[in-house]
Amino acid sequence: MHDHEHEPAPTPPEPVGPAPAGGAPRPPRHRVAPRARAYWFLRRATVLVVVLAATLVPAALWEGGRPWLVRVAVALAALLVPGLVVAPWLRYRTHRWEATGTAVYSRTGWIGRQWRVAPLSRVQTVEAKRNVLHRVLGLAAVSVTTGSASGAVVLEGLDAQVAEDLVLHLTDAVAATRGDAT
Secondary structure (H helix, E strand, C coil): CCHHHHCCCCCCCCCCCCCCCCCCCCCCCEECCCCHHHHHHHHHHHHHHHHHHHHHHHHHHCHHHHHHHHHHHHHHHHHHHHHHHHHHHHHHHHCEEEECCCEEEEEECCCCCEEEEEEHHHEEEEEEECCHHHHHHCEEEEEEEECCCCCCEEEEEEEHHHHHHHHHHHHHHHHCCCCCCC
């Protein structure tokens, strides 16, 4: 295990200074919760189980289709297993988030990187989302919606308490921010 896995959960964010001069924004400060790896692993494992069931159950029941259905199952497993093994850990290493007095930032992606910024003056809604797997693992996702056609900034894999505190903090910060929320 790494030392950062035992870090206390981040407290609600406090305003920080602007990104350093020179072009590239600095990475957002906070990592997602270490349990996010288990979440991403279980989501991918569920897809793998469904895909294998969709090919192997018919193969067991239909003798004529068995040879090609088994080949399809093996090919799909060969495509999905590497992502199951590698993706959760790479996502954990690369996903970051931060909320300041002026904006919410996220960085996602391990093959292609995506930086998203939602200025507080443009925020329309802030919500925490918790599906069954989130609840089992003590996680949540926070969605920050603006009027942008690009969609919401989603902070996935946050500790549930951090997400709840963040929603309260952002709700207050948005209410205190002047802007047109479009």
